[in-house]
Amino acid sequence: MREINQTKVFVQYRDVMKPYEPVMGRKYTITHSDKTAELFVFVAQNYAEDQITSMRDEVIVAWEPYKIGIALIGSVIVDGNGVIGDAYIRNKIFYNEMPKALQALRQADRFLFDKEPNLDKTPVLIHFISSNPIYDKTYNFGAIGIYK
Incomplete structure (x- = not known):
């Protein structure tokens, strides 16, 4: 896996979200700039709809109850x-x-994640939404901790 340039990752906390809490109710909207290769992560109670463009190339993810614990569940x-x-x-x-x-x-x-290291074990499930059953699938991208 190719590592990202960490200096090109920007985060914005909205609403009641703080860098350390809460976990549940936390929703992520991940967007990018094709021109600058910058990645933008919005952390809020709701998805950052003001950041979603007509290209619809955002990734949305949220902490949700899953089996006997929680998972990061999202879609594109x-x-x-x-x-x-x-x-x-x-x-x-x-x-x-x-x-x-x-x-x-x-x-x-x-x-x-530094405050709650067990969260690194959380599975990431992303639903690829499509009207074509070939592409309409949910992928397990493993535990979020492998992406640190």
Whole structure:
């Protein structure tokens, strides 16, 4: 896995979110700039809809109850709802770039993970939303701790 440039990861805490708490209710919106290669992570009670563009290339993730614990569960939009671009290409890009997005999340919220090291064991499940069953899948990207 190629490491991201940590100086190009920016975080913004919104609402009642603080670097250390709370865990539950914490939602992440991860976006990027194609021009600067910067990654932006918004941590809030709600997804940062003001940061979502017509390209629909954001990753959204939240802490949710899962089996006997919690998981980071999120999604990306591969096609549909006015999304521009070929589903095959978008799916491939999302899949290949997901480790970068997860590294950005882990880096941006590192103070939370430092305070609660057991969170690094949390599984990450990302639903690739598509009207085509070939691409409409949920992938397990492993524990978030592998992205630190």
